[in-house]
Amino acid sequence: MTVDTDALRPELEAGLAQLSLEPALAGPLLDYLALLARWNATYNLTAIRDPREMLVKHLLDSLAMQPFVRDIKTLADLGTGPGLPGIPLAIATPGLQVTLVESNGKKARFLREAVRQLKLPNAQVAESRIEAFQPDATFDAITARALATLPLILELGGHLPGPDGKLLAMKGVVPEDEIAALPPGWRVSSLHPLRVPGLPAERHLVEIVRTRA
Template sequence: MDTPLRDELRHTLDAGLAALRLDPALAAPLLDYLALLDRWNRTYNLTAIRDPREMVTLHLLDSLAMQPHVADIAALADLGTGPGLPGIPLAIATPALQVTLVESNGKKARFLREAVRQLGLGNARVAESRAEALDEPGRYQAITARALATLPDIIAVGGHLLAPGGRLLAMKGQRPDDEIAALPPGWRLDAIHPLAVPGLAAERHLVVVSNAG
């Protein structure tokens, strides 16, 4: 990534971090992650978004919009994380949060391991596995899934990973009222938080669902 482009991205990212009230010092490691993703994406097609300018908004800032809602969580599993979204930005922004990046695709898992190593993320680990096959029952206070299916489907494949009283933090566009109505027995809606993603006009909601323990 050349210097003029990195400077342009830095300007956009700085403004976004300020709008989200996050530490401006996060910009450097976030851009290091973005540069690595951009480089690998040219060969391995890790994400359909090719333009790093769009990645700042649609990947970094979109992921970080949910950061206040993980600040009190010790362990989070990011299911179907792909190239590490939202897990890697959240791990960068929340050092006390232990993030497990769950991804079954081999090339994406290889990228994740390299990103964790290069970024020095001691609070992130990669589990190359399908979510339903991950044998870590009750280990996590929260699970999230940015682009993975419906709320009932996420619970079906990842609900076993939650400790009693654990929460599913699901990033959605419009309010998924049909999905909420279809929650399985023992699961309840705790909250729906509208999120403002800097630079993005589309709706975003964080849907919080918990199990009854």
């Protein structure tokens, strides 16, 4: 599938402006979108097929959490699928080292190709189940988008943040039941409403940290 990136550029640049991000990011972000659309035609990496819908629900939705990763150094994107939100965040935040954790072989192949083609020195792929992933060092933060409930994310990936690390979970409406069911040792430190350009749906970022003894 060929994407007319020139037709999408004005809407993406307008969305980037609303998120206080540089318009120059539109180029590499559209390169990623075009690559995703092309692979998706064969490998079914995402249920969203329409490029404009991808622009809003994948690119801008992922970038809405960029202010919350600007000041950290390492991020693990758990169950990243085709690289969401990790690849848009890596493109927009050169100082952030992103590890894309994905167990599905075809998605991991796409991720490696995307990192290579987009020339992203700050992104690496870990083809692994989340609970089996044992990196050399812990992360400043982990994130997950449309992966699982908050308790399950922590059950699978709670070993990955460092002592002062956190989970930055992207959710729709505030998941009160999930928050109430957090496992011992974890608490919500902040709840951030997110405004995604072009998306009328409610979005929140839930920030979860370890409780202090």
